[in-house]
Amino acid sequence: MFHTINLHTSSSSYDIIFGEELLENIHLIKAIKNIKPTKVLVLSDTVVGPLYANTMLQSLKQMDIDCQLYTVPSGENSKSLAVFQEVVGYMLEQGFDRKSLIIALGGGVVGDLGGFVAASFMRGIPFVQVPTTILAHDSSVGGKVAINHPLGKNTIGAFHQPLAVVYDMNTIKTLPKEQIASGVAEIVKHAHIHRPELNHWLIENYHKIEQLDNKSLATMLYKSCEVKAEIVSKDERETGVRAYLNFGHTIAHGIEGALGYGKIPHGIAVAIGMVSAALIGYQKGITPKHVLTHIIEINKALKLPIHLPESIDEQNVINYILHDKKNIGGQLTFVLLEELGKPAIIRGITTSEVLDALQQQKQL
Numbered sequence: 001m002f003h004t005i006n007l008h009t010s011s012s013s014y015d016i017i018f019g020e021e022l023l024e025n026i027h028l029i030k031a032i033k034n035i036k037p038t039k040v041l042v043l044s045d046t047v048v049g050p051l052y053a054n055t056m057l058q059s060l061k062q063m064d065i066d067c068q069l070y071t072v073p074s075g076e077n078s079k080s081l082a083v084f085q086e087v088v089g090y091m092l093e094q095g096f097d098r099k100s101l102i103i104a105l106g107g108g109v110v111g112d113l114g115g116f117v118a119a120s121f122m123r124g125i126p127f128v129q130v131p132t133t134i135l136a137h138d139s140s141v142g143g144k145v146a147i148n149h150p151l152g153k154n155t156i157g158a159f160h161q162p163l164a165v166v167y168d169m170n171t172i173k174t175l176p177k178e179q180i181a182s183g184v185a186e187i188v189k190h191a192h193i194h195r196p197e198l199n200h201w202l203i204e205n206y207h208k209i210e211q212l213d214n215k216s217l218a219t220m221l222y223k224s225c226e227v228k229a230e231i232v233s234k235d236e237r238e239t240g241v242r243a244y245l246n247f248g249h250t251i252a253h254g255i256e257g258a259l260g261y262g263k264i265p266h267g268i269a270v271a272i273g274m275v276s277a278a279l280i281g282y283q284k285g286i287t288p289k290h291v292l293t294h295i296i297e298i299n300k301a302l303k304l305p306i307h308l309p310e311s312i313d314e315q316n317v318i319n320y321i322l323h324d325k326k327n328i329g330g331q332l333t334f335v336l337l338e339e340l341g342k343p344a345i346i347r348g349i350t351t352s353e354v355l356d357a358l359q360q361q362k363q364l
């Protein structure tokens with residue numbers, strides 16, 4: 001069972017491939033065969049590596065190429081300059097060169113870190129994304145790669161498109177149940193900004209998604225990646241409409257920074273951030289009341305939170321969003337909804353408007 005989405009951007013064109021037993025057959029992926037790399041680094045983490053790296057290495061060995069595995073600690077803290085330097089140091093010591101290939105095998109953290117190493121190593125080498133979580137269906141597509149700075153999430157990064165995104169549905173079977181909701185939040189986001197009917201499908205099929213039913217997962221991920229690919233193809237480097245994919249992320253990244261990276265799953269923060277954005281839009285007369293209500297109801301139906309964590313200091317969240325990458329000229333910028341499926345980039349939001357919304361969110 002294979003399905004493929006072709007993503008064409010201004011700088012490249014590649015396939016997002018969904019199937020089963022793709023790890024066992026990674027050596028057959030055209031994008032990998034065609035570049036004939038001198039060496040391959042499989043970058044994974046301490047959770048995914050022990051589960052799947054060996055299967056992939058066995059497949060790559062059939063290409064008679066020197067393949068090595070490097071694993072980083074699982075979790076957001078591996079998206080750091082220190083871990084970035086460790087990976088680059090290992091590659092230099094092991095003789096990787098400009099014809100080498102990186103394969104990022106894991107969730108969003110491994111994909112973002114691996115992609116940024118690929119974007120930077122010797123000024124750039126090719127890489128392949130092999131996502132193994134629901135959340136990573138979003139972060140592995142579109143070429144946004146990055147690590148975190150203490151003052152802001154993903155503030156050290158690049159746009160570096162992968163040669164391919166290879167999604168082996170068998171790897172999702174081992175996804176911890178508590179990570180399902182975090183990944184689904186990005187699908188909810190794609191529905192709110194572009195394909196509202198997707199949320200109704202999600203609610204109808206959520207019981208199967210929670211059981212990690214392969215067919216339902218593949219359908220959900222495919223539909224969500226279609227939205228992602230359509231928007232990225234129009235605006236690869238986020239000069240305009242690609243910012244729509246950042247709906248909910250301004251407050252999400254603020255929450256993640258304020259709590260400490262890794263303390264809250266990214267998708268859970270996004271779910272909360274979408275309610276915040278809807279409240280900001282509603283109080284500014286941009287987002288209709290029915291859209292605000294819909295966003296809250298969808299979160300509840302999918303067991304996603306609507307409140308910020310009780311321990312959080314809202315002012316600290318605001319301190320982080322002052323460094324958000326969408327801000328231009330010091331103007332706080334949010335993606336708000338004028339209607340379901342109709343996002344808008346709104347600049348000049350004031351910190352007091354944000355604080356008011358976060359205070360209101362407590363009362364929901």
Ligand SMILES: O=C(O)C(=O)C[C@@H](O)[C@H](O)[C@H](O)COP(=O)(O)O
Nearest residue numbers: 138139142144154242245246249325
């Ligand atoms: O691909 C995009 O563009 C997105 O904004 C997708 C986000 O869901 C994703 O988390 C992205 O990595 C965040 O982008 P950032 O520019 O806020 O770091």
